[in-house]
Amino acid sequence: MARIWVDLTNSAHVVVLRPLVELLETGGHEVTLTARPLSHTTQLLDDWGHPYTAIGQHGGASRLGKALAATSRVAQAFAFARGKHFDYGLAHGSTDLPPVGRVLGIPNTTMFDYEWARLQHELNCRLATRVLVPDAIPAERLAPYARPPKLVRYPGLKEEYYLSDFEPDESVLHELGVERERVVAVVRTAPSYALYLGGSENELLPRVLRRLLDEGAQTVVLARTDEQRRALRELDPGLVVPERAVDGRSLAALADLVVSAGGTMIREAAVLGT
Template sequence: MAGPWLRARDRGRREGDHALRRTSSGEARARLHGQSRRRSPGAQPPRRLRRGPGPLLAYIPCPYKPDRPRTRSRGGDRQLRVWVDCTAAAHPLVLRPIIERLEARGHEVRVTAREYGQTLGVLERLGIPFEAVGRHAGASTARKTGAVASRSLALARWARPQRFDLAIGHGSVDLGVVSVLLRIPSAQMQDYEYAGIQRQLAFRVARRVLAPDAIPVEAMRRAGASEAKLFRFPGLKEDYYLADFEPGERVLDELGIDRSDVLVVLRPAPETSAYHADNPLEERLLDRLANAESVTSVVIPRTEAQAFSARARAAAGVIVPDAAIDAQSLIAFADLVVSAGGTMNREAVALGTPAYTIFSGRMGAVDEHLIAAGRLIPLRDPAELRLAKRKAPPGVRDPRDPDLLVDAILEARNRQ
C-alpha cells in the first residue's frame, strides 16, 4: 500500500500541481488536508532534503533532524564535524593523534571501521569510540567490488543525516565513494604509491592527499594524486603517530616472554591485497624460528587462516596472540622484526629495532629509501637472519609533530 507521501505525489500529478512534488512530506500532507501553506511568523521552514549528485541517494533515507548549531572551535574557527574511516589494523594507530588533535581544537569527530584483522580490537585498545560497518570480502576482485558497493551504501546511509564537513581516510575506497555521493570534502593519507585501481579512485576524488616526501611527485600523480592536491611531509608517517609513544613492558608479561630469549616479531603478508605476490619464504622462515633455541617468536597474524597456520606448528617458542596487543611496545623491546608488510617494519625503524622485509610485491619508494640508508634489510633466505640480542635501548628515534598533518588535512575544506 502506498504511503501518504506517494499518494500526495500522485494526486499532485493528477491535479497538475508540479510544485507539490518539490515539497517535503509534511507540507504535502498539510495541503491535502486543506491547511494553509503560509507559515506563522517566526516558524521554521520545513527542512528539504539536499539534492544528491546521483540516483543512489534517492534510496538513502534521511530522517528529519533540525540542524544542530555550529559553534566555534577552540582555535576560533567554526567547529567542524569530521568523519574518520579505518579499514585496516594500522589505521587507528596512524589516525589516533590526528583524531585527538582535532578534538583538542574543538572539532567533533566520528569514527567508522571495517571488520578486518585486528582493526576493531586496536580501536578498542586505544579507547577510540567507533561504529563497525561492513567487513573485508577476501581476495576475489568481484567480491571486493561488491563489498565496496555494499559498505559504501551503508556508510552513506549512516553519514548523510550527520552533515559532515570533512572526511579522512588512509586509502579508504569506501570513504572516497561516499564523499563523492554526499559532497563531503575528503583527505586521504598513503605511503605506498603502487595502489590498486580502487585506491587510485579514492585519491582522485580527494581534495588533499598526504604522502611522505620520499615518494616522487610523478609517482603519486600516477597513483591518482595531482601535484596541486599533494602534501608531502618529511620523514615516515610512523615518526608522527609514535611521537608521544612510551613503550611499556606489560605486553611482555601478558605474552609470558622470557627476557633472556631473543625476541622476534613476525608479521605475515596481507593475503587479500592485490599488490602482494605469494611468498613461500614465510613458511621457511617460521620453520626456522620454531626450531631455534633461546628464541621466542611472536606472530601477529592478519587473518584467522594465518593464525591457524602458525599455531599448527605447536612450537613452544612460537606465540600467536588471541587478541589485539600493544604491538608497538612489543616492537620496541624486540631484538628484530620481520614483516611482509610495510607499517610494522617502518614502526621498527622509527623505534630503532632491526627490521627485515620479506615483501614480495613491488617495492615502494619509502622502503627503497630505508634500504638505501641501511635502516631496512631485505631478507631472501631465512639463514641470513641474525638472531641476536640488540644493544640499543628502545625509544622513538625521530619524533615529529602531528599538528603538521592536521593543518594539511584541514586545508581540504578550502580546495576544490
C-alpha cells in the first residue's frame, strides 16, 4: 500500500482528480488531500465529503502578492508533508507540491493542459518527477518544459476521462430557478487573479451578458470571486449568479450555449456535446 499526497489548488482540480483518488483508494492506497481555499475548491471538497487539509490562500492578481502567498504556502506545505513519509505526490498545476516533493525526496507527477503559463511550468516541470499532458499540445511547445521519458503525453482531453460515464442531474436547474423549456446559457468568468492574465478583467463579458439577456436567454454566470459576483449582480439583476459551488458539469451538459473564459468548462462542454 502506498501513501499518496494529492494537492488541489483550484476548483477544477477537485473534479479532475477525484476519479483518480477514488481509484487509488479502491486499490487499497492511502490518499491524503491538501487544498488551497481558492474559488470553490474547498466547497467542492466539502460536497464530496473527502477529508482534506486547507493550506494557504491565493495572493490576488499582483505579482508581489502571488510571490508572498506562494512562499508562505510552500513553507506550510513543507511543514505539513514533513514526517508523513509519502511515497508519491500528484497535482494538476500546483506550484507547491513539486518543490516540497523535491526537497523531501517525494517522487511526484505534475499535470497541465494550458501550455502558455510559462513561469509556472518552468518551475513545476523542472522539479517534478513526471510531467503529464494531453497529446493535443504540439511537442515543440512542450520542449522548453520537459522531454520524454519525463514527459508523458496521453491521448485526448482529461475531460474525456472523467466524464466518460457522466449523467447530468437536472435538479441543478431547479436549484437555480431555471426553466428547462427555455433557452439556457451558462457563462464562466475569467480567472482575473491568474498571473498569466496579468490580473485583467475581460471587457467583453458585460457585452456578451447583455446580448444574451436581450435575446431572452436565461443566463447563469459562474463567478470565481465575491468581487465578480457583486459586479455581476450590479450589472443586471436578471442574471442568475450562484452564491456557492454548483454542479457545473450538469449545467454545461443541459445548457443550450456555454461561453467560458476558462478552459475547463469549454472542454467539458465540447466533450458533452453542448
